[in-house]
Amino acid sequence: MTDHTIELSPEVALAAYRTMRTIREFEDRIHLNNAKGEIPGFIHLSAGQEASAVGICMHLSEQDHIASTHRGHGHSLAKGCDVVAMMDEIYAKRSGLCAGKGGSMHLADLSKGMIGANGIVGGGVPLAAGAALKSKVLSSDRVAVAFFGDGALNEGATMETMNLAKVLNLPIIFAMEDNGYGEATPSSWAIGGDAPARARGFGLATYSLDGHDFFQMYQTAGAVIADVRAGQGPAFLHINLSRYYGHFEGDAASYRPQGEVDRIRDEKDCLMIFRHKSVAAKLVTAEQLDQIDEEVIRQLDGAVEHARQAPLPTAEDLLTDVYVSY
């Protein structure tokens, strides 16, 4: 494996670390505060998966679109959604990113090119193809990324879209985040054949990536996105990574072998690997990273406090925004 560390500027590296760290802190807070009963609804945390979201989204502008999944906090943050507005949303407040109407599973900010988390497995994949289709119809150089999980690979929506994208030569990247499980079911069991072979069977340019390593993610995603942007057709990234918490908050994850998560946290944590590699390569200093850690903690303190205090939606809100006009 080549060393990807060196091709990055310190500024980019620090920005990447900050976003990854923000996601981690965001998820950890929600985990804690959900346990305290502060947070309503179904919550799926992406802690552990940060390097994928950030390594990909750093190559996108606000005019490039992504579609996400039920596990969408990390993608949203990586695509530039506002931390405070996101927290407000998850706390079901009127000032939330979606005015309190969507919650964790429907986070979105179209002005940032984030089409949405999605409660339907595979449901966001065709939507991302739609953004790519826009780019094709208007002959622009915008690209779209469809994030989805290993479980979602087996949904018709995902597979149909892989084919459609190939046939129409859409500028889309299929970013399959294989965290080893779809709910309680291992991806190694649920995927017939294997994911890269399947993607290649659709004629997609296919890459396998270690999603624990930001530098590999960043470098490869950058090259792939540049190809797709240049009109070379859709691509597929098979990203191996790990989730730390249960499938949803409340899941004891007893279907995982004992110690699995601890081992991954110890050996493969993406923040830890980032720190080791970037400091060892003298790209950044440990102090710089420590400082970011502290800033992020303060930022999240503020976001949680804001979310707690923010006003609730009101009765009128119930009926608005079903239609533009009716």
Added chain:
Amino acid sequence: MTDHTIELSPEVALAAYRTMRTIREFEDRIHLNNAKGEIPGFIHLSAGQEASAVGICMHLSEQDHIASTHRGHGHSLAKGCDVVAMMDEIYAKRSGLCAGKGGSMHLADLSKGMIGANGIVGGGVPLAAGAALKSKVLSSDRVAVAFFGDGALNEGATMETMNLAKVLNLPIIFAMEDNGYGEATPSSWAIGGDAPARARGFGLATYSLDGHDFFQMYQTAGAVIADVRAGQGPAFLHINLSRYYGHFEGDAASYRPQGEVDRIRDEKDCLMIFRHKSVAAKLVTAEQLDQIDEEVIRQLDGAVEHARQAPLPTAEDLLTDVYVSY
């Protein structure tokens, strides 16, 4: 390519020819009589594709199941459905195979293991998996065959089922009949990657076949079905063949290059190839085949006449068989 002719007994060969010839005559009659305005509804003819249906179904018993498509006459006949009852059905008569309620697109005879033609592209594929699932749950050695077209390969239903079958190790054969077109659209364009690669991507044992050649179809299908029956897991057949008539009756098929069908009829017709090979190998005589031709013509004369005379469904029939009990 090995010569498959010799491994067949004359009895089997004659039976195969009779069924293929019956399908052809059946389709030609419907083509003619539909043009005369005798036949209601949407009609899709499979003339040209006979060798696939027969080469596969000859290896199945009545306890093995098949599911078919909108283009289902050939599969139905090959699976043992009654010619007269089928014709009655297509003529919308009460004595029809489905009491006049289904028509060409919904032909079925469960007592023969024929689950049904289907008006929904890809819709029958999961149903065939259901028959295979029954076999698995009951630990029997029954198999199921899902017939579907090249167009149907791109439906989520088909692809999900390919994966499910692999994961659950279902005794099912995916028989993809690639006649080059899904409606007006070439399969070479509509399938990203190619069909065998896609099937292999799901981990399916995959075979490419020339569906114009009965002997190849018969031999390979026999071996594959035996494997599946023995519990070796699902298989995929990519069958290249040709349809002679339009997508539906009424389609002028101007999307096909001029002369394409004539060339295929002249060079690759499955009945013609059968005759050449089987007579050349002295498996059967030309006279035997001629006699079958005549018998089939008489049989179809009778079937059409029966269908013309048969009584219509009556008002009470409208409301029956929605439910078993209600």
Added chain:
Amino acid sequence: MSEKSFRQAINEALSMEMRRDPNVFLIGEDIAGGTGGDGEEDAWGGVMGVTKGLLGEFGAHRVIDTPISETAYIGAAIGAAATGMRPVAELMFCDFAGVCFDQIMNQAAKLRYMLGGQAKVPLVIRTQCGGGFNAAAQHSQTLHGLFTHIPGLKVVMPSNPYEAKGLLIEAIRDDDPVMYMEHKFMYDDKGEAPDESYTIPLGEACYSRDGEDITVCSLGRMVNLCNQAADELQAENINCTVIDLRCTSPLDEESICESIAETGHLVVVDEGYPRCGFAADIAALAAVQAQSALRAPVKLVTPPHTTIPFAPALEELYIPSVERIKQGIREALGV
């Protein structure tokens, strides 16, 4: 103004809007037909020839054939709409809503609300409905009831070429997702319609005929049968108001209730399934908002709670006919 077929009216609406707005594009299966092949291009223009000729004028970038993958391309149309385009997707038969219903029900319809009003989804899904072609259970349904059920969708069903053109142009310009349902039996129907562009607002019914004895509500192809029934009933001294609702959602509740207030009698004629269907929806409206005006039970003329049969002999009995409509009106009036 000139005589046009229903098919032509739709084709005109599409081409006019495509000329006017570069963000409008078409996507569907064989809406050109022949893409990627060696034969004729634009060989079909859709299975009913409705989009024929548009490929020539607008090119393959805006008249987009797809593989047979409704979830993917309807979903892509939704995504394109949410990011600023105005796609018109063709779902060949509304029966195929089954294979892409998640995208219609859970994505297109809900996106705006879930996103707290950030998104709009200016998408039109053109789709065929209706029986009469002996196309059997999976190609003959009229599923406006399903679509009307889902908050977030608008549902349009024109009854003639004039409405077809004006409602489609309006639907394309509308900022919400619209299910636009074309009755497959009507494509060759002729009628007068302006040659220039015009719109008919969504949610405004039209009084197709005025009469003081009874209110007959319907939409789409059934309106024409209702008018014929009303014609014939004049000989029996029965004078009907026939309301062409044009849209099921938004629904012109006011016109319905006003008319009931005048006539005191309501018949609803609809080709959809009866249970939790559109006819029941209108009957419920009457029971809730106009009960005091009703002088007799509401009468629904719909198919039975039955799958659609293939045989012409049965399908004729299945679909509401002029005769059954007349009978329904007589029963509602107790004559």
Added chain:
Amino acid sequence: MSEKSFRQAINEALSMEMRRDPNVFLIGEDIAGGTGGDGEEDAWGGVMGVTKGLLGEFGAHRVIDTPISETAYIGAAIGAAATGMRPVAELMFCDFAGVCFDQIMNQAAKLRYMLGGQAKVPLVIRTQCGGGFNAAAQHSQTLHGLFTHIPGLKVVMPSNPYEAKGLLIEAIRDDDPVMYMEHKFMYDDKGEAPDESYTIPLGEACYSRDGEDITVCSLGRMVNLCNQAADELQAENINCTVIDLRCTSPLDEESICESIAETGHLVVVDEGYPRCGFAADIAALAAVQAQSALRAPVKLVTPPHTTIPFAPALEELYIPSVERIKQGIREALGV
């Protein structure tokens, strides 16, 4: 007889029928949970723990986990049913009907009719419905309206553990496809139910309470809210008949109409969408079959024609509450 939770009642029905009939099997996503992995087997027993323990007794051949492919495994269940099995498929949330609606609407529901009565499809699809968990727009729907619309389907919605067990056993033995809808808010509800096997016929409503002033119809979780409302309204001297319909299809029209004949007033309470929904269906029944008995407008207590919001503050307003039901009853009575 013993006290059971709603969850237990369902689990018992499943295990009893599986013991009784080797053709009964279960299929769905994580209905065991952990299949093919290195951790605990049967780790979930379904996302709500309803099928927990069945893997142990019946084995992986009859408690079948699947990939996330609803069309494939629901379709496979249909195919298995058509060829002689009695599958019980779990569709985790009824909202996911969108991704497999073709198999439900065009295959399961229509197979028997299209095949002229040759086939039967003795399939049960167990699925969760309902709000109250702040699970937002795509995990909170109550889509019995959609299913009721489709001829060929039966639709069951139990309101307590006793009904849950008896109706599920009946549904499994029934020869038609049944949508069995479990309200996700009720799994921990407790109630008395026999320990042995018993059945409750489909299509028979039950009078949950008798009162002469007004008929209140509902089913599923809403029945309990209606009863509470009725309790509280006694203090205002309002006596309600509360009808627990149990099934939407077949529907016990007779009980509804009889009760309306006695009370002259109808309120329908339902958690589904209002347009072309189940409440409208019952109101239509009243307008068509019981209009002369109605002494006042029918009142529907349903959510608004609106996508389901996430925020608890909004969802509380969205779902019919005891307060809104009481208000609806008062309005229907003009008090």
